Amino acid sequence: MSDQSRLGLINENPIQNGLDAFRALFTSICTSRNLPSTIDTLRQLGVEDLRNLALTLFTSLRNLPVSGSLHSTSGSATLRSVLLRLITAVASDSFDFDRIKPLLEIAISENTQDAQIWDFVSTAAAESTPPPRSIASSLQQTPCSQNTSSFVNSSEYRQNVDPVLKLELEHLYVGLPNFHKSFFGDIPELDMVSEAVFRKCTEGDSPLFKEGWSGWPAGAKESDVLTWIGGLISQLEAFADNRIPTSAARRKLLAQPKTPLEGSTGKRSMDIGFVDSDIIYKPDTTDSRYRWAHILVVGELKSNPKADIASAAWIDLARYAREVLAAQDTRRFVLGFTLCGSLMRVWEFDRLGGIASEQFDINKEEGGLQFVATILGFLRMNEEMLGFDPTIVTTSGQKYIKIERNGQTECLIIDEVIKRAPCIAGRATTCWKAHRNDDPHNPLVIKDSWQYVDRDEEGELLQEATEKGVTNVARYYHHETVRIRTDDDVRNNVRKGLDVTKATNFQPKRTLPSNVGGTVSRISRQGRSSSSGVKRPSSETDAALPPSKRSYSASPTKPNLDVLSNRIHRRVVLRDYGEAIYKASSRAALLDALEGCI
Known part of the structure; x- marks a missing residue:
């Protein structure tokens, strides 16, 4: 590509606000230390702060579509690939941050021309990464792999996990017809019982459901929805009590979104879910807190109906599913649900990724019935239906x-x-x-x-x-x-x-993204980061994490792993x-x- 063509491509695809997350992180670091947001302050920052800034910058640049079209000035690799190598290099203990400080400095300034930033990316990569290592032919038969199982010595903060989890869950599909029949259809008499229970909800002088659920909180604030749904489930159980087999396991709602569950590396809490009724939380003891090993069904609440998207409710629910699968060694898959405002989906996560039902509004009559069927289904499912391996x-x-x-x-x-x-x-x-x-x-x-x-x-x-x-x-x-x-x-x-x-x-014809694989890399040392493990809004989960411990080039005999794998x-x-x-x-x-x- 000629210099003129390269410059034209850069001008046609401006960075604009693409570095807002990087600049906001720098401002936050400076503010927390009562320092001015200047280049002089950047030069005084420690290694971990520089590492976090670099990872955020490189991920932000890599997320820009133009990074896949621009090529390195020293070779044929795209800058997207170059940035992947930079992310890997920055994660290593031996990385010399003086080599990329000029890039960090010009990226902080909002007056820098885009071409300067992209040129510095090429220069930084040439100075900071070794030549690519040849990969044994036997390994070339292994497809690229990048997932969250390869974290090493990490405290698993959300800003570390989420970028890799998003790549791991590239094949995440929603709106599948017949989802309810597939996962709830084997529960004896569920449809009949659900219809009878919902009918009771619509009867009487003060019906639970009349053009929507009675008591549904305006604004759908999380704490209000938790209170509402907890009370409603008790009433649904009462309506269905004589229709639930005595052999069915008794379950209950778990709603403690501010209390981390035991059993995960990083601090993780879950908005809502289901556990067995015989598990009792005793706040005055240290060893009886709810654990990820107790969770049967995961749930995520959002007040905004527009949060029913991959970068918000979906990734949050997936994070819970990952913890459950990790904590329960006989679990084959995990069921869950998202409730964004009054819009609900039911989910299933497995070793190919995740799938979800069609969206339904629980405050509409048809959606209200489906909501009742979903809740009663979660309460009545046997362990195999919930995803446990019956051969163990x-x-x-x-x-x-x-x-x-x-x-x-x-x-x-x-x-x-x-x-x-x-x-x-x-x-x-x-x-x-x-x-x-x-x-x-x-x-x-x-x-x-x-x-x-x-x-x-x-x-x-x-x-x-x-x-x-x-x-x-x-x-x-x-x-x-x-x-x-x-x-x-x-x-x-x-x-x-x-x-x-x-x-x-x-x-159709969706294939693995070009940003996966091609490098034998080390895992991030972000576990040493000073960041806290608190729950962050989805808009703050785009900080970077290097790729997995071993990511191989795609097999020449199997160039991509399509969605029907x-x-x-x-x-x-x-x-x-x-x-x-x-x-x-x-x-x-x-x-x-x-x-x-x-």
Whole structure:
């Protein structure tokens, strides 16, 4: 591209207010330290402040469409790719911030010409990043991957998590017809009971529903909606009490949006949700607070109906779903709902991303009935309907699975969780330490993951390696595709065959964005940031986070992962169990273990 063409492209696509978030962050830092918002102050800031500013600046620039059209002055890479490498470099401990201070300084000024900023981006990248490393051909068969399971040593503040979570949930689809039938249709007599309960709500001298719900708070303020919905659910339960089977688990509404739930790395609270009734919160004790492990259904409230969008209610609800999936090692998917003003959607999050129902207004007659059916459904669903894995059985507090091996049924007792990847979309690998019920002294490892259906089965590869006597590879014991009435895949089993091409926001021929992958990178050290873990408005969640620990170039045999990709639930059992290297008893033991891997 000639200099004239480049300048023309920049002028046709001005930055305008694209750096507002960066400049607002700088002003906030200066204000918190009682310092003037000047370049001299910038030069006095510490490493973490500079890191946060740089990440915000690079993400803001990268979000501008023109960054994908402008190319580096020193090569063919787009500035969007250059900015990705800069984000990765800034995250490292060894980064020299003096190299990018000139860029930060000119970006602070509102009088700087756009061309200067883009030129400085090219210069900063050339000085700050090493040449790209070649990637082994065997790794080129692995598609690009970027999700929230790869955070390392992070306090998981929202400004760190949200940018990567948004990439992870690129395939998020709403407005799917037949959503209610797919996820609520197996609840016995739900439609009949819901109609009867809603009819009661419309009867009497003071009906609960008449051209809208009685007592619905004007303005839909969060605290008022929580109070209203808590009282209404009690009445709905009373109307339906004699129609709820005695065998059904009793559940209750959880509404404590200001109190963080235990069990997450960062401080996380949830607006609203459902838990089992036998879980009791005792505020005067330290060990009985509600935990993410207790959450059955997640919910997000917004007073503004216009917040029913990806950057507001959807991402907030997804953040809750991620915490639930991370905390509950037998969870296959998570159901939830958003209520923006009186506009409701029901959601399902799984290893492909998330899908949602059509939007309905709970203050309209049809929407009011659907609201009743949704609430009663959440109260009456069994654990499998809520997303728990029925192949992992719990009896008297003991978890186990059964496998068919060599014509015999074996019972494997699960001793503990070794590792569960904290993500929504992805392989979501979970490993458990286990043993056969008749052989407690020989440990096994059960490994569950959600593989793309067109990939070679990991279990078959491990079986072949063991049969051929390959050393330094965990020994194969068993593998299978998990079956829950049928092969447990996402599109056909978890999502009941719902067609995402019918979603209201479906875009044909959509492929993975060019901003994912291509770099072997390190995870951000944002966990050391001085930022607090408080809940922020969605407009403040655009601060950056580097890409995942390992992001590979897209496979030449599979150039993109389209929206109709599918994952299937695989299970592998291995004979060998080892300690994590950071638990090595001594340096000598660590070196001995590493030597054995060579």
